[in-house]
Amino acid sequence: xxNSNEIIDDIANKEYEFGFSTDIEMDIAPxxxxxxxIRFISAKKNxxxxxxxxxxxxxxxxxxxxxxxxxxxxxxxxxxxxLSYYAAPRKKKQLASxxxxxxxxxxxxxxxxxxxxxxxxLTGVAVDAVFDSVSVATTFKGxxxxxxxxxxxxxxxVQEHPDLVKKYLGSVVPHTDNIFAALNAAVxxxxxxxxxxxxxxxxxxxxxxxxxxxxNTGQFERTLIIADDNxxxxxxxxxxxxxxxxxxxxxxxxxxxxxEQAEIKxxxxxxxxxxxxxxxxxxxxxxxxxxxxxxxxSKISWTQVETGSAITxxxxxxxxxxxxxxxxxxxxxxxxxxxxxxxxxxxxHIGKNTKSRIISKGISAGRGDxxxxxxxxxxxxxxxxxxxxxxxxxxxxNQCGSHTFPYIESRNKSAMIEHEATTSKIGExxxxxxxxxxxxxxxxxxxxxxxxxxxVLNQLPMEFAVEAQKLLSIxxxxxxx
Amino acid sequence: xxxxxxxxxxxxVTALSPAMDSLHDIRRKALERFTATGLPTLKTEAxxxxxxxxxxxxxxxxxxxxxxxxxxEVAESKAIPELDCYRxxxxxxxxxxxxxxxxxxxxxxxxAMSAHTAAPGFVTYFxxxxxxxxxxxxxxxxxxxADGLYIELAANTVLDKPIHIVHVYSCATHAIIQPRHLWxxxxxxxxxxxxxxxxxxxAAVAFxxxxxxxxxxxxxxxxxxNVQQGEESFRxxxxxxxxxxxxxxxxxFNFTLPNTPFTxxxxxxxxxGSHTETNLNGLYIAxxxxxxxxxxxxxxxxxxxxxxxxxxxVLLDNANGVFTGKILVHQEAQKTNAFQQNNNLLLGSxxxxxxxxxxxxxxxxxxxxxxxxxxxxxxxSMFYLRSRGIGEDAAKALMxxxxxxxxxxxVKEPALQHYLQEQIAEIMNN
Numbered sequence: 055x056x057n058s059n060e061i062i063d064d065i066a067n068k069e070y071e072f073g074f075s076t077d078i079e080m081d082i083a084p085x086x087x088x089x090x091x092i093r094f095i096s097a098k099k100n101x102x103x104x105x106x107x108x109x110x111x112x113x114x115x116x117x118x119x120x121x122x123x124x125x126x127x128x129x130x131x132x133x134x135x136x137l138s139y140y141a142a143p144r145k146k147k148q149l150a151s152x153x154x155x156x157x158x159x160x161x162x163x164x165x166x167x168x169x170x171x172x173x174x175x176l177t178g179v180a181v182d183a184v185f186d187s188v189s190v191a192t193t194f195k196g197x198x199x200x201x202x203x204x205x206x207x208x209x210x211x212v213q214e215h216p217d218l219v220k221k222y223l224g225s226v227v228p229h230t231d232n233i234f235a236a237l238n239a240a241v242x243x244x245x246x247x248x249x250x251x252x253x254x255x256x257x258x259x260x261x262x263x264x265x266x267x268x269x270n271t272g273q274f275e276r277t278l279i280i281a282d283d284n285x286x287x288x289x290x291x292x293x294x295x296x297x298x299x300x301x302x303x304x305x306x307x308x309x310x311x312x313x314e315q316a317e318i319k320x321x322x323x324x325x326x327x328x329x330x331x332x333x334x335x336x337x338x339x340x341x342x343x344x345x346x347x348x349x350x351x352s353k354i355s356w357t358q359v360e361t362g363s364a365i366t367x368x369x370x371x372x373x374x375x376x377x378x379x380x381x382x383x384x385x386x387x388x389x390x391x392x393x394x395x396x397x398x399x400x401x402x403h404i405g406k407n408t409k410s411r412i413i414s415k416g417i418s419a420g421r422g423d424x425x426x427x428x429x430x431x432x433x434x435x436x437x438x439x440x441x442x443x444x445x446x447x448x449x450x451x452n453q454c455g456s457h458t459f460p461y462i463e464s465r466n467k468s469a470m471i472e473h474e475a476t477t478s479k480i481g482e483x484x485x486x487x488x489x490x491x492x493x494x495x496x497x498x499x500x501x502x503x504x505x506x507x508x509x510v511l512n513q514l515p516m517e518f519a520v521e522a523q524k525l526l527s528i529x530x531x532x533x534x535x
Numbered sequence: 536x537x538x539x540x541x542x543x544x545x546x547x548v549t550a551l552s553p554a555m556d557s558l559h560d561i562r563r564k565a566l567e568r569f570t571a572t573g574l575p576t577l578k579t580e581a582x583x584x585x586x587x588x589x590x591x592x593x594x595x596x597x598x599x600x601x602x603x604x605x606x607x608e609v610a611e612s613k614a615i616p617e618l619d620c621y622r623x624x625x626x627x628x629x630x631x632x633x634x635x636x637x638x639x640x641x642x643x644x645x646x647a648m649s650a651h652t653a654a655p656g657f658v659t660y661f662x663x664x665x666x667x668x669x670x671x672x673x674x675x676x677x678x679x680x681a682d683g684l685y686i687e688l689a690a691n692t693v694l695d696k697p698i699h700i701v702h703v704y705s706c707a708t709h710a711i712i713q714p715r716h717l718w719x720x721x722x723x724x725x726x727x728x729x730x731x732x733x734x735x736x737x738a739a740v741a742f743x744x745x746x747x748x749x750x751x752x753x754x755x756x757x758x759x760x761n762v763q764q765g766e767e768s769f770r771x772x773x774x775x776x777x778x779x780x781x782x783x784x785x786x787x788f789n790f791t792l793p794n795t796p797f798t799x800x801x802x803x804x805x806x807x808g809s810h811t812e813t814n815l816n817g818l819y820i821a822x823x824x825x826x827x828x829x830x831x832x833x834x835x836x837x838x839x840x841x842x843x844x845x846x847x848x849v850l851l852d853n854a855n856g857v858f859t860g861k862i863l864v865h866q867e868a869q870k871t872n873a874f875q876q877n878n879n880l881l882l883g884s885x886x887x888x889x890x891x892x893x894x895x896x897x898x899x900x901x902x903x904x905x906x907x908x909x910x911x912x913x914x915x916s917m918f919y920l921r922s923r924g925i926g927e928d929a930a931k932a933l934m935x936x937x938x939x940x941x942x943x944x945x946v947k948e949p950a951l952q953h954y955l956q957e958q959i960a961e962i963m964n965n
Contacts, residue, residue: 124580434885449899452866458894463584464909467881473892473907479899 083140089113092240095140099209099244102216105223112229112239119233125367126425126457127394130338132303139241139274197257203287204249205260208276211247218249222280226309226344226373234305235342238274242307245276250285250316259515261290275306281316283349288319290518304363306341314349314376319357321514323522326362331420333392336364343370347379350405355382357513359522360395369427371400374408374436381410384510388526389422389454398428398445398460403436403469412443415507418454425457432469439469447477448506557652561662565677572671581670584857584889585828590770590797594740599710600681602629605735610634610701613731613764618950620699620729627704628682628714628745638698642689642724645698648715649682656687656719660750664776666803666832667746673774673801676746680715683745688724688755697727697758697948704734704741704769716747720755727758729951734769742770749777749785753808756784758947764958765795774801781808788946790955791819791827793851793962798825803832806868809839817846818942820935820962821854822883828857833875835868844875847942849935850886859891860905866897875905880912880938882931932963 083094092113096106121129198205204215211219229239250256281287304326310318320343329336339362345354356370372381383399401410416424426445447456458475480502488498503526504511511519574591575582603626610624610631623645624634630647637645644654651657667673684700704712720726734741751757765771779785791798804813819827833842848856862873879888892905912934920930939959946952 447894447896449896449901452869452899454899455895455897457896458892458905460890460892460907462890462892462907462909463887464879464881464889465887467884467886468911469881470910471908472910473890474904475892475894475906476902476904477894477896478902 082138085136085138087134087137087139087241091139095241095243098140099212101212104220105212108224108229109240109242112236113241115230116233116236116240119236121233125396126427126459127365127396127423130365132338134237134303137303140243201254201257202251203254203256204247206247208242208245208247208278211278215247215249218280219247219278222278222309222311224309226311226346227307227342231342234340235307238276238305238307238342242274242276245278245306247277248279248287248289250281250287252282253284254282255285256287259288259290261292273302273304273306275304277306277308279309279318279320280311281313281318281352283314283316285313286317288321288515290321290515292323292325292518303338303340308341308343308370310345310354312345312347312349312352312354312379315351316349317353317355318345319355320345320370321518322356322358322360323514323518323525324358324360324362324366325525328362328391328393329364331391333364336393337362339363339366339368341368343368344373345371345381346373347376347381347405347408349379350376351378352376353380353382355384355513356399357384357510358386358397359510359514359518359525360385360387360397361525363395364393366393366395366397369398369400371402372410373402373404374410374439375404377405378407379405380408382513383410383412383414384513385414386417386507386510386522386526387415387424388417388419389424390419391421393420393422395423396425396427398426400429401431401441403430403432403439403441406435406437407439408436409440410442412441412445413509414443414445415510416445416447416456417450417503417507418447418456419450421453423455423457425459426475427459429461429463430471430473431461431463432466432471434465436466437468439466439471441469441471441473443473445475446506447475448503449477449479558661562678565662565674566679568668569671569674569678572674575671581830581859584855585799585826587672587772587797587799591742594709596709596711596740596742598679599627599706599712600679602626602631603705603707605631605703605705607634609703609705609733609735613701613733615699615729615731615951615954618697618699618729618948618954620697623684623698623700625684625700625702625714627706627712628680628684628702630682630684638694638696640692642692643694644685644687644689646685647682648685648717651685651687654685654687656721656750657685657717660719660748661717662748664748664778664803664805666776666805666834667748667774670774670801672744672772673746673776676713676715676744676774680713680746683715683717685716686718686726686728688720688726690722690724692721693725694727697729699729699731702730702732702743702745704732704743706736706739706741709740709742711742711744714743714745716745717750718747718757719750719752720757721752723754724752725756727760727948729760729762729948731762732765732769732771734766737766737768740768740770744772746774746776749775751777751779751783751785753780754782755780756786758786760788760790760946760948760951761800762790762792762955763795763798763800764790764792765798767794767796769795770797771795772799772801776803776805778805778807779811779813782810783808784812786814786945786947787816788942789817789829790942791817791821791829792958793820793822793825796823796825799828799830801830803834804842805834806836806840806842809837811837811840813840813842814945815842815844815846816942816945818848818939819846819856820849820851820939820959821856821886822851822962824853824855826855826857828859830857830859831861833860833862833873835862835864835871835873838867838869838871840868841872842874845941846877847939848877848879848888849938850879850881850883850888852883853885854883855886856888857890858888859893861893861895862903862905864894864896864898864901864903869898869900871898871901871903873901873903877905877907878938879909880935881909928964932960935963936960
């Protein structure tokens with residue numbers, strides 16, 4: 055058997071596979087955070103007055119807040135004044151087809167294994183590629199339009215569907231929610247907007263690839279998904295970012311709204327640059343994600359596979375307001391080197407007969423620190439609420455940490471809440487068993503880890519499941535416990 | 536937020552205990568710590584579900600440091616039938632020798648804290664438990680306690696009978712009473728200690744803020760039962776800081792039964808040696824507007840230790856239950872097995888439970904788990920009992936009895952076990 059220290063060194067020394075950067079002429083605002091820059095962004099994006107006002111309200115809220123102190127890691131020093139809050143690939147002309155997209159940009163996507171044109175042809179996935187801040191290519195639009203589905207960049211939605219945006223923007227994550235949400239409200243650059251009309255089952259997986267490219271540019275995406283009565287949508291989000299030495303902040307906000315009997319499935323594969331083996335560089339992924347099951351019998355499901363970022367800090371949450379509504383959270387978080395993940399979910403049971411299910415799988419290697427933090431709150435009106443939570447942690451190497459901080463609050467006697475958490479390492483007996491059957495230790499670990507996270511990966515749409523599996527095996531190659 | 540009773544005493548804490556001069560520095564430091572943090576608020580993470588200020592501001596309390604004469608019947612009322620034991624009666628933390636039957640013999644030291652400040656166990660272990668430093672109520676106790684019970688068993692001393700300590704809290708006006716105890720079991724010593732408390736007055740409210748430090752040395756074994764069955768006019772913050780050394784066993788039982796409106800139990804166990812065994816068991820049955828908060832901390836510092844924690848709660852009426860269980864496994868503590876379970880039955884229509892089972896793990900070769908449930912009787916079980924002619928209330932009582940059986944069954948003293956089962960049955964029958 056291979057010496058486990060060697061293997062851990064091996065993982066620790068693994069270089070980031072998707073590290074490269076593209077040179078595209080950028081239209082960059084000067085660094086600094088103030089009202090002028092907010093007005094600049096708003097003007098640049100030709101926004102209506104009410105949105106500018108909302109941004110300024112967000113900024114006012116931001117100025118009153120302090121960075122939180124309760125997290126289980128040391129808060130990195132963030133100099134928000136040193137960041138530039140607007141970067142857009144210089145617009146040459148309106149693009150009619152993919153051929154007109156900057157070839158260098160297309161090559162970037164090619165390296166990531168997501169060539170737009172191929173995907174368009176082969177997978178039937180409509181891709182709204184966000185390159186830094188401005189959407190540069192949108193596919194399958196025609197087909198979606200036929201069904202009445204609106205899937206466009208946030209900026210476009212503001213121009214073309216201002217009523218919808220105005221009605222729902224900030225209704226789930228208000229501009230006062232937390233300091234990063236307030237910052238996002240003030241300076242959000244672009245993002246995606248989805249509206250599924252009544253009774254429509256979105257015929258394809260909607261997906262957006264986020265990229266952070268320009269140095270010193272924090273990315274402040276804003277995603278808003280509304281599923282009207284009896285509709286269904288599955289939304290995919292995947293990320294990789296080029297290698298950088300300086301830390302980059304990503305403070306996005308995602309809002310989901312499910313009306314009566316609607317279902318939203320939101321899947322994420324996150325593989326941003328995690329920093330080198332000494333923890334230098336890497337992305338700070340401080341995202342606020344929240345969905346509300348507004349209508350009766352609606353459902354929101356979050357699935358995430360988090361392998362990247364220096365610090366991942368987010369709690370995709372569900373507010374179960376409608377009776378009989380359902381919330382789900384499936385998560386795999388992998389940390390190695392000096393990565394930190396403080397993630398989990400919050401489920402608020404408000405309506406009657408609401409159900410929730412939380413499956414969280416943490417894997418810690420190297421000197422990584424992985425925390426599950428979650429809240430299950432059952433309100434006095436939530437009769438017969440039902441929750442099941444399972445958080446498992448796998449430790450690889452003796453310098454990593456794995457923590458579980460659940461908060462469980464039940465105010466209703468008819469509620470049934472179950473929570474369990476376990477921590478363990480890959481058993482030598484398990485490896486031995488597989489060795490006996492001719493499977494070498496490396497493959498054995500891959501097999502065990504795969505089995506360990508299967509419950510979560512099964513929730514991903516097929517295209518993503520393949521990518522996620524690949525990511526996990528790359529990340530944990532050779533990790534014999 | 537600053538309470539008058541400690542404001543007045545900040546000037547001269549030493550006036551409290553002329554017999555314990557050696558403690559001046561410790562007291563002063565503790566008072567500094569307490570004044571720096573102040574009383575816990577809802578923003579204090581460890582107190583996020585318990586608003587202690589609500590209970591402290593209820594009345595104008597005064598700090599009571601002396602004992603009042605109390606008739607022997609008061610302590611007698613807490614006697615456990617058929618339990619053959621040594622009985623020790625403390626009034627407001629002061630030992631009442633005339634009402635007590637103390638264990639005697641070679642290697643047994645039992646007496647007032649104030650009389651044993653020179654004892655080697657006291658010198659080495661008093662206020663040594665670092666977990667106390669983070670708890671402001673414990674700091675308040677350290678700063679201003681009057682007296683308590685000191686127990687030290689020399690190496691290889693095994694007590695032949697359990698010790699039953701009855702804490703009597705007696706006050707004429709609303710008072711805060713702060714006893715402080717230290718028990719040291721040296722190498723291979725063994726003891727069983729049962730605690731009960733009683734507050735005979737109903738007109739004056741007693742708020743007890745007690746701290747107990749226990750030290751279980753190499754290969755020693757301590758069975759420790761705390762039966763909290765108080766009165767409407769009693770409130771309590773009870774801090775127990777235990778430390779265990781190599782090969783030792785510590786079994787802690789905490790029973791919180793109805794009526795006392797507010798109980799907070801801070802329990803921490805530091806494992807300073809390897810190959811130890813720790814069992815923490817708790818049962819809380821709360822009624823009316825009772826607030827019961829169990830805050831436990833298992834600190835796995837050394838390798839090869841086992842800990843088991845099981846807390847069960849039955850919440851009736853409008854009762855609030857809070858459970859926090861933290862398991863911390865340090866990087867050196869490889870081969871740790873640490874298990875924790877918290878189960879709750881919510882029977883009252885306005886009862887609620889807040890639970891925070893936490894794992895903080897820095898070692899890889901460990902097996903740790905925690906579990907939490909909150910819910911109801913299973914309908915099938917109820918139906919089964921009802922279909923056999925058992926009335927609804929009787930069936931409920933039977934089910935609660937079965938639910939608490941995991942805890943009561945682990946009680947080693949048959950007389951105590953019987954007593955507790957009777958108490959539980961009586962609560963459910965009412």
